[in-house]
Amino acid sequence: MRALIVEDEILASEELNYLIQEHSQIEVVDRLEDGLDVLKFLQEQEVDVIFLDINIPSLDGMMLAHHIGKFATKPYIVFTTAYKEHAAEAFELEAFDYILKPYDEKRIAAMLHKLELAFKRDHAPVEQHVEDGPVTMVDGSAAQGDLLRDTNSHTDRRINLLRNDNIIVTDTADIYYAEAQEKVTKVYTKNGEFTMPVSISDFHSRLPQDTFFRCHRSYVVNLSQIREIVPWFNNTYLLRLRDLEAEVPVSRGKVKEFRQLMRI
Numbered sequence: 001m002r003a004l005i006v007e008d009e010i011l012a013s014e015e016l017n018y019l020i021q022e023h024s025q026i027e028v029v030d031r032l033e034d035g036l037d038v039l040k041f042l043q044e045q046e047v048d049v050i051f052l053d054i055n056i057p058s059l060d061g062m063m064l065a066h067h068i069g070k071f072a073t074k075p076y077i078v079f080t081t082a083y084k085e086h087a088a089e090a091f092e093l094e095a096f097d098y099i100l101k102p103y104d105e106k107r108i109a110a111m112l113h114k115l116e117l118a119f120k121r122d123h124a125p126v127e128q129h130v131e132d133g134p135v136t137m138v139d140g141s142a143a144q145g146d147l148l149r150d151t152n153s154h155t156d157r158r159i160n161l162l163r164n165d166n167i168i169v170t171d172t173a174d175i176y177y178a179e180a181q182e183k184v185t186k187v188y189t190k191n192g193e194f195t196m197p198v199s200i201s202d203f204h205s206r207l208p209q210d211t212f213f214r215c216h217r218s219y220v221v222n223l224s225q226i227r228e229i230v231p232w233f234n235n236t237y238l239l240r241l242r243d244l245e246a247e248v249p250v251s252r253g254k255v256k257e258f259r260q261l262m263r264i
Helices: 010-023 035-044 061-068 084-092 105-122 200-205 252-262
Strands: 002-006 027-032 049-053 076-081 097-100 129-137 142-149 158-163 166-171 175-181 184-189 192-196 212-216 219-222 226-231 237-241 247-250
Touching: 002 010, 002 035, 010 027, 010 049, 010 105, 027 035, 035 061, 049 061, 061 076, 061 084, 076 084, 076 105, 084 097, 084 158, 084 166, 097 105, 097 166, 158 192, 175 200, 184 200, 200 212, 200 219, 212 247, 212 252, 219 237, 219 247, 247 252
Parallel strands: 002 027, 002 049, 049 076, 076 097, 129 226
Antiparallel strands: 129 142, 158 166, 175 184, 175 219, 184 192, 212 219, 226 237, 237 247
């Protein structure tokens, strides 16, 4: 991987460069201090990841990230900053991670390991495959659900989830369901619960559309995580998911589409 460090504090730049060399195979191709210089650099060279400070001259890190987000080929962005309050905006920009200063070596090492794994995964050949499995009904009947998975680009197979001041890069397959709660969306995964500062419609739009179904005005469910479909009143259903106690409703207006998707 090729990396660019954007940092106007010399000591911070040198420390980060050292930690990258110490804990990864990532090659730091240059270190820049000015936002406009970064844009000029990226017009001539490509990098796989940018370690980006927010408070830099000419063009601050957030504005620079907005510009980079319009590139046809987008590098990963890891924000490095002393300011916690930009974490939500970093999530909106789909940053890979958000690292707070002063640097914690264990935190940096874990992020670099995760970054290298993501790079290998995202640049591996994408194969289409079909997962066939019975969907169990409480009355004992079953149906075959042919759920096409992993057919989208790498950006569809992982998503950034926000927890406190950290951005957690998560495989979408690990998300069970999402629930709208007022102006935020609760996301439930195998690794815990997250609160996202976006509407459920916005969150759903970021997920693979072949696997995640808007089964209710307030719910999005991962079809591949359904273990049981329970008939409910008015010919609707309750969905029970693997590993979780929660039940997700299918609204009456979504029943027909859901039956078609699940072949029932």
